[in-house]
Amino acid sequence: MTALLGYFGILLALVSAVALGLLGLRGVRDAERVNAASLRNAVIGLVAGGALAMLALEVGLLADDFSVAYIADNSATTTPFFYKVATAWAALEGSIVLWGLVLAVFTLTIYLRYYRSRQPDPLWIGALGVMGLISVFFFGIMATIANPFQVCVEAATTGCFASSNLPWAASMAPLQGLGPNPLLQNHPLMAVHPPLLYVGYVGMSVPFAFAISALIRGESGDAWLRRTRSWTLVAWSFLTAGIVIGGLWSYEVLGWGGYWAWDPVENASFMPWLVATAFIHSSVVQERRGMLQAWNFVLVIATFSLTILGTFLTRSGVIASVHSFTQSPIGPALLWFLTLVLVGSLSLFATRVHLVASSPRLNSLASREGVFLFNNLLLTVFAFVVLIGTLYPMFVEAFTGSQLGVGRPFFDRLAIPLSFALLLAMGLGPITPYRAARASVVWERIRTPLRVALAVGAGAVLLGYRNIYVVLGVLTGTFIIGVIVRQLWASARRAAANEGTPVWRSVGRVMRSDPGYWGGQIAHVGVAILAMGIAISANQGVESQLTLEPGQTAEFAGHELTYVTDFSRQEPNRSVLGARVEVRRQSKVVAVLEPSLNQYARSNQPVASPAVDTSLRGDLYLSLTSIGGDRISLDVFWFPFVWLIWFGGLLAAAGGLYPRMVRKRSAVPAQAREANQDA
């Protein structure tokens, strides 16, 4: 029953997507040719179908309906409620259901805003059509090669032995399912990370859809950019938060003490982030100065293509081995779709670009536009570096059969200088005037922050920090934040003088008067904090291995660690075997940590679950490597100021949402916004 309902939802969404795509193609030339009711029905069908599929999957999971193969293979009766819900997107087929639903909801938001405008506009209809065509692909593979509602026709003792694609096939449900992948049920963040990332990924298809619609129409101007700005920012914020939460999950679960390894799956999410960030900045240049019109089309096509490439890398098995991705038909399908998107949109771009783009030239490199160009160059080169570092070994292996290692050293070597250059641009860009900047104006705005930053840098040196990345990281971060704070203070003082109110009261009003600009600055502060956190924790961290017997105490990085006793606990879905370790600082017990090894039914290897004591000064991180025979072995780490990374990353994400939160609350007069444009 679950399978039938869910599969019906997929088919409904698929048919609606086809209809929406056809309506879009028809209406992109002339909006009058599209019947309003048909358009509405297609959108409703898409959303209803996607929601029904997700609902059926969730109901099936919660009801332990093991006649559905996906549920038998990825859930169990003993799986806790929370992880049952999250299992809907934990494995391949389910994750595509989530993708489809998010895509449908984004389509609905486009439709609703269009409906409220009450004006037939072919640009919008074309965009809805493109969203429909993208949906055809995703619901198409759900209906065929990635069917989440395959029926189990031959049960194994646990899990499903053989399944059928036909939802009405006579089912044979196993008594027990396999349960989720141990790593995915070891920490609640894993339930949050994929939806955040997917909203980010899929949200990027909205500006893409409008761009394609504008290209088909040969419509010049920045209508497509302005209309999609809020979607782009929301998608960017979710993508940022998704990546940060992914890093936090890796840190909290995997037990190696790191949060970022430059592995292909991480790179897959970072590449679209870099290009989307470039796009957000260059679209400001087009809106303000009319420049970079063609470039913005390239960036939005690249962003969307990279989200598809990311899905391909994560979901096709190409990473495990170049030759394994054809084992499942999903890999080739995604690769074909990517090719289609690239060839289709780039040839459309090539034939239409003369109609849509006629940019004025740059007056001077020493201007806001100049810094924006520099920023775009750095971000796209960064994305390119990550792209070739990820794909190069795969190509070499595919064509020569020999293995090639490209890892952290390669990426670090290129990413560190690129990041510092980007931070420099971030410090100078927002206070550099448009058109042509006089050095005296820029100097006036950075003088004080520069001195403060140098003082902080010198202070770090005098305190004994000599590592170049730590000192320069703290100095640059302070500089960026200082420039922004000074700018805000100066604007607030000006506003206060005009209105005769106290300065501190004007701060909020100034920020609300130009939410786009100040949202950007919040994001910049977040990135500066994140960069400082990375520089400090990566270079001032300490690691050691300890072997302890009960009652024994060891000294580590200003802490005394005492192994008290071992413990074990039986939980419905796992057995936990751990060690209780008392942590003392200056002879005072500050924490009792319980790193453990968790054994899940599904796997032979226990999953190490690290225990972390977080304080403002840093994290004490214990990871159990072995236990038994009256002794334990621990990997212990001390990472100063790691929380800056999570805090900075989430602050950056919040910056992207700031304009939306402000505009929701108050309609801002355009006049007020103009006042700050030169800032």
Added chain:
Amino acid sequence: MPDGMRGVIAGLITVALAAIVVVGIAVGDQSPQNRAQALGSRIKCPVCQGEAIVDSPSETATAMMEIVAEQVDQGRTDDQILEFFRARYGDGILLDPPFRGRTLALWLLPVGAVAAGIILILRRRQSPLVEAPASPELGEPT
């Protein structure tokens, strides 16, 4: 105090602070605190998926880390230690691709991309300049 004098003092302080930073970095020991770990991050764990031996909890990686630590204690150089592993496992064991042979392109492509980008930006600028209207908003609005 006259304004000129104040400026000179502020400038001197700025230079002094910058000097402290530069000297501090210059005299500081920039080599990694833990050589074995730095080397471990450049060697791939042969039984894992693209993980370095320093990051992997697997037995193979742990054993390899022990070899690295031993050789560091014996005073062998970084190159000697990396070569030791390369000779046994082949080029694929190094996560830090060398600047030669098959991986040359990997290093040259990003440089090429930067060069292409800079040329593109400069060409956009060299076209006939449109005189920007002298606008009052260019000044410091404070």
